């Protein structure tokens with residue numbers, strides 16, 4: 001491998017992943033216009049946690065009962081772990097495989113935003129507790145969180161193993177005997193589904209619990225505002241992972257085979273996430289519930305959001321699903337005043353559905369008409 005691709009293939013002829021190094025970083029004409037538009041949105045949404053005043057949260061927190069304190073802090077601890085993984089892994093495992101400048105930019109921006117999220121938790125906890133170490137030092141002692149970290153990391157670790165093997169072969173320091181690019185792509189596919197479930201299900205369950213304090217009790221406003229900014233970013237990441245999955249199917253015949261071979265496994269991956277999230281809800285509400293948010297409602301929300309996310313990437317949820325969002329007030333926190341993203345999402349959804357429903361040509365033509373770029 002080389003840090004810059006010197007072959008003569010135009011960058012618009014490359015697949016988004018597994019198609020050589022991206023070459024010159026240019027954005028004048030791109031292959032994946034939708035990804036480049038997401039880059040514009042992500043770059044324009046830069047924010048710093050310190051811009052949000054959390055000083056009032058300390059008094060609010062002191063007034064919570066013990067069960068509510070447990071819910072609030074446990075939820076934050078879990079998000080700290082989720083974003084610690086996400087803050088470094090896209091750069092580590094997806095970036096070396098990106099083959100176009102716009103995808104390279106998207107993965108880099110994605111990881112950077114996760115880093116901002118990690119920094120924001122320190123800001124939130126400093127605003128709530130005199131000694132933030134009380135939270136940070138003991139996170140991994142909570143079995144439910146340690147198990148979660150293991151489950152999320154295993155797909156990244158597996159992909160990383162293939163990445164290292166492939167790079168060692170490219171550098172001439174390993175023989176190619178045990179390496180299979182097809183298996184490498186399968187590891188990528190699994191990791192991208194796992195991260196889609198993380199970005200689209202696990203994070204949103206945490207968000208709902210965080211916003212509940214402000215929505216129901218009118219407390220912890222600084223925290224709720226920060227989580228709203230984090231969610232704005234996660235919306236982008238969710239759409240990015242959905243776009244990558246559908247784009248790979250369009251571009252690379254290997255992924256068409258992999259999709260069929262792994263469909264059952266990927267469905268199970270999501271159902272395992274659902275079970276784990278429900279297990280987490282049990283832990284969260286073990287000392288008591290909050291008005292309007294309890295174990296049962298949280299489980300309904302998990303069913304509802306998992307079914308929505310699975311449908312967007314062509315999977316079917318195999319359990320009962322509520323007909324509407326059981327925490328309907330989360331909608332305004334998720335969309336809120338971020339109309340720019342909401343519009344972008346609406347457009348992306350239609351493209352994605354076009355691909356999933358088999359009318360990829362139509363979706364592609366729409367994009368080509370709009371942007372005049374190659375797909």
Ligand SMILES: [Fe+2]
Nearest residue numbers: 083086114117
């Ligand atoms: Fe994040």
Ligand SMILES: [Fe+2]
Nearest residue numbers: 086199234237
């Ligand atoms: Fe994310």
